[in-house]
Amino acid sequence: MKTAPPTPFQSKVYETVRHVPQSMVATYSLIAARIGCRSPRAVGQALRKNPFAPEVPCHRVISSDGSLGGFFGHTGGPELTRKRRLLEAEGVRFDAWGKVLPEHILS
DNA sequence: CACCTGACATAAT
């Protein structure tokens, strides 16, 4: 089975996400800016490939508007519900709109 | 190298 070598861009994304502490979530835009990229979409593509699951807490990465975004390639459905469950288990709270409270979002 | 897709963001409707 071939393991595709991660690109430098990917490595930066994984490392940055890995530095996100519990009870906190980072936005795709934040990660992008952090690694010096202006495109949050590229970050999503990197995480969607699922590098090293529990090693990189991809579930701590959400959209800038507080929505969960996606999880393992699923933008909706039971997988997203699971993502929200994980965040709740880590102490992250949601508002009436089902969005993460701003105080949990790194800026 | 050109084209298409995508776990986004922002503004406007």
Place this chain on the structure above:
DNA sequence: AATTATGCCAGGT
């Protein structure tokens, strides 16, 4: 809240 339209950049084919 939701939906639509446009801009953005990296990766895969």
